[in-house]
Amino acid sequence: MFPTPIAKVSAPVRIAYKVLLPVALIIWLLPLLGVAMTSMRPGSDLTAGNYFGIPSRFAGIENYTAVFRDSPIGWYILNSFKITIPTVVGAILLSCLTGFALAIYRFRANIIVFFLFVAGNFVPFQILMIPVRDLSLRAGVYDTALGLILFHVAFQTGFCTLFMRNFISSLPFALVESARVEGVSEWKIFRHVVIPLMRPAIAALAVLVFTFVWNDYFWATVLAQGQNTMPVTAGLYSLNGQWIAAWQLVSAGSIVAALPPVLMFFLMQRHFIAGLTLGATKG
Amino acid sequence: MSAVDPAVPRVEPYQPGFWRQNQRRLAPWLFLAPGMLMFLVYVIIPIFQSIWISFYDWDGLGEAIWIGIGNYVELLDDEAFYTSIYNNILWLLLYLLAIPAGLAIAIFLNQTVFGIRLVKSLFFFPFVISQVVVGLMFSWFYAPEFGLFYQLSEVLTGKGIAILADENLATFGIIAAGLWPQIAYCMILYLTGLNNINPEQIEAARMDGAKGWSMLWRIVVPQLRPATFIALVVTVIGALRSFDLVSIMTDGGPYGATRVLSFYMYEQALSEYGYRMGYGAAIATVLFIIMMVFISFFVVRLVTRERSG
Incomplete structure (x- = not known):
């Protein structure tokens, strides 16, 4: 193990480490802690200049209520869910299919198709912006959840295909072969042999895509305009313009917007990290 | 197969x-x-x-007029374009710090003490949060007069620094905000890498008297190469894609000093001063070509690695 396990070093070093660990954590999360604390501070503290001290009283409930009552943030959150959940389902469905095709069959264009999916994943969004916006306008899905869903599904399919293909390749190929010998059709092999084994991959992708799409800001500003479509990222930014200097509200709004992916991460941590660190160990 | x-x-x-x-x-x-x-x-x-x-003059609605390389010629004389490229290079270079910083934190956290799993997840937190929220957090952290950073700089230098309002410093302030989640990402990659290191090699090297830096540099880092490669890919792509934080924290200002290509493109194509789709597309194409250099390098490596097994 590297570095030397702390249990094997001298006592002073060990104690120093145990003290340093929480201190480092607090420093690392300082911006977050600051915002969390501000969200529980009464507005009067801020006007009185008490920005970082102990809040004069607990005003968390009042701030969070104010955010939900006086701003459309509830709508924005709902919009985010309406965009994110169908995208997760769509991207996973499509990439199960593409990943299966690229992992199981050998055909000449295989590597080229794979290459396209991987490379497409890395392009700057701006090179897609004008045509995608134009396409959405012409198809009548501009400023609708569907418009954002379609784009996100298509784009996320690139990353998901890479992931699914690698996952299916690592399954024992003998399973597919023996099914073929028994005359099982290719579709049934996919549906009944491979899909049941893909649960961990599906779980990992579900949390990752959820987080990516929930946190998207660029496409939200390009493809959405109004309160009826705007997800919470873009919504929060526009609220920030209205809540000038009302930092307790901005903070509460930020916490609310950050919460769903954070919860998702905590609930599915193992899958999340497995997905994110794909390829970080082999090679 | x-x-x-x-x-x-x-x-x-x-x-x-x-x-x-x-x-x-x-x-x-x-x-x-x-x-x-x-x-x-x-x-x-x-x-x-x-x-x-990018070869047209087009406002997004009316007739598009073919102007050949006209947009690119105009770019050559555009001060804001050079500012954007300069800032993109700054982003790229400074973002690379996320890799050693992530490794350092991963090494620091790669222990088995009580509660370490929770500590690791909390360290990873910034990556899970939307960049919009990260941007707002740092704007508040940097806020003039009362911001923690402002007050700290006042104590240290006697004069508070309103970093996001300062033409020469604003980009650094934004990059620092971007590094926060990026370091977290690199850290998690390295934690996974460290977990999979061959313990026998470490022990053998330890017997041979390797420790500290030489152990890290000669034995550990080479074994972490796959993690380093992924960290490099996501960091380079992340740096060149930066848009959210610029838009949230300064909106390109002050005086356009924090523009990057992705943001400048958006500004030109969809700004309140009128839509210049052709010019925006030309900026996007330049960014695309720059990124293509990296993308092809990465993808070729990825695919050859796939093929070799």
């Missing part, structure tokens, strides 16, 4: 019918069709359309 080569059809006398005979040759394309169609329509084709649009 030992899939049957479709070029050499097996003789299967009991399988009449076109579908049965060709199932295995057609199946991959049927499986690929929906995903590929979406990806072509929304990703691959738009790339070429954008490049095409």
Whole structure:
């Protein structure tokens, strides 16, 4: 193990480490802690200049209520869910299919198709912006959840295909072969042999895509305009313009917007990290 | 993999019918069709359309006028374009710090003490949060007069620094905000890498008297190469894609000093001063070409690694 396990070093070093660990954590999360604390501070503290001290009283409930009552943030959150959940389902469905095709069959264009999916994943969004916006306008899905869903599904399919293909390749190929010998059709092999084994991959992708799409800001500003479509990222930014200097509200709004992916991460941590660190160990 | 080569059809006398005979040759394309169609329509084709649009003068509504390389010629004389490129280079170089910083934190956290799993997850937190929220957090952290950073700089230098309002410093302030989640990402990659290091090699090296830096540099870092490669890919791409934080924290200001190509493109194409789609597309094309240099390097490495096993 590297570095030397702390249990094997001298006592002073060990104690120093145990003290340093929480201190480092607090420093690392300082911006977050600051915002969390501000969200529980009464507005009067801020006007009185008490920005970082102990809040004069607990005003968390009042701030969070104010955010939900006086701003459309509830709508924005709902919009985010309406965009994110169908995208997760769509991207996973499509990439199960593409990943299966690229992992199981050998055909000449295989590597080229794979290459396209991987490379497409890395392009700057701006090179897609004008045509995608134009396409959405012409198809009548501009400023609708569907418009954002379609784009996100298509784009996320690139990353998901890479992931699914690698996952299916690592399954024992003998399973597919023996099914073929028994005359099982290719579709049934996919549906009944491979899909049941893909649960961990599906779980990992579900949390990752959820987080990516929930946190998207660029496409939200390009493809959405109004309160009826705007997800919470873009919504929060526009609220920030209205809540000038009302930092307790901005903070509460930020916490609310950050919460769903954070919860998702905590609930599915193992899958999340497995997905994110794909390829970080082999090679 | 030992899939049957479709070029050499097996003789299967009991399988009449076109579908049965060709199932295995057609199946991959049927499986690929929906995903590929979406990806072509929304990703691959738009790339070429954008490049095409960059040769036009177009406001997004009226008639597009072919002007050849006119937009690119204009870029050469555009001060804001150079500022954007300069800032992109700054982003790229400073973002690379996320890799050693992530490694350092990963080494620091790679212990087994009580509660370490929770500590690791909390360290990873910044990556899970939207960049919009990260941007707002740091704006508040940097806020003039009362911001923690402002007050700290006042104590240290006697004069508070309103970093986001300072033309020469604002970009650094934004990059620092971007590094926060990026370091977290690199850290998690390295934690996974450290977990998979061959313990026998470490022990053997330890017996040979390797420790500290030489152990890290000669034994550990080489074993972390796959993690380093992924960290490099995501960091370079992340740096060149930076848009959210610039938009949230300064909106390109003060006086356009924090623009990057991605942001400048957006500004030109969809700004309140009128839509300049052709000019925006030209900026996007330049960014695309810059990124293509990195992307092709990464993808070639990825694919050769796939092929070799």
